Amino acid sequence: MSDKIVCGIHAVELLLKKSVDQVSKIYLQANRQDGKVQKLVALAAKHKIPVVRWDKSKLDAMTDDNHQGMIAELANTGALVQGENDLYQLVEDKQSNVLLLILDGVTDPHNLGACFRTADAAGVDAVIVPKDKSVGLNTTVRKVACGAAETVPFFAVTNLVRALKTLQDLGVWIIGTAGEAEQTLHQTTFKGSLALVMGAEDKGMRRLTRENCDELIKIPMQGAVSSLNVSVATGVCLFEMVRQREG
Structure with missing residues (x-):
């Protein structure tokens, strides 16, 4: 294929x-x-x-x-994948607050495609992944995304931690998701320019990624299941952010 x-x-x-x-x-x-x-x-x-x-x-x-x-x-499929300098330019050029989605090592193309659809629906300005240990923009991703992979800017960065630090310098607040976080999604105030970081399907965020977040949050889980699929969790978090920002 x-x-x-x-x-x-x-x-x-x-x-x-x-x-x-x-x-x-x-x-x-x-x-x-x-x-x-x-x-x-x-x-x-x-x-x-x-x-x-x-x-x-x-x-x-x-x-x-x-x-x-x-x-x-x-x-030219390469034209759809932009680099980190283009990402920083996007953040600098936007006249209002940005909302970014960072996926730290998502390897399942169906999950990435579903995240694209959610990102498009939530008005996310860009989806960001590390170049290594992450699925690329392949046919399956585009199919599952139902066109969203062509509407939401996609950036692959060489060094994710460096990218996080640069985004922080540009005024973006980095919010990571982790099961061990003390604060829940609904206890958090979302304002200004934000980047939501979601971890990989099996292990979550890598240690250095977690350490370079400004804040860690978790989704409150009421049942016996301890975690959600990454694309579902992304939707839950993004739309709470959107709800607060629009409110």
């Missing part, structure tokens, strides 16, 4: 609307003639993007995912 394709009607639609310059070609199932597809074909034609009609078997051979009869080929 190539990392240079995006599958599915909704994902391709968002790509054409938000990041059309990234699309080099559209592959369309030959017998798809419905109105939704025709609108996307017209949008592709408007931007002079070629549309190739193929049999379903050929599209199936391109990906293991459910392509829904439409696949977009990307011109």
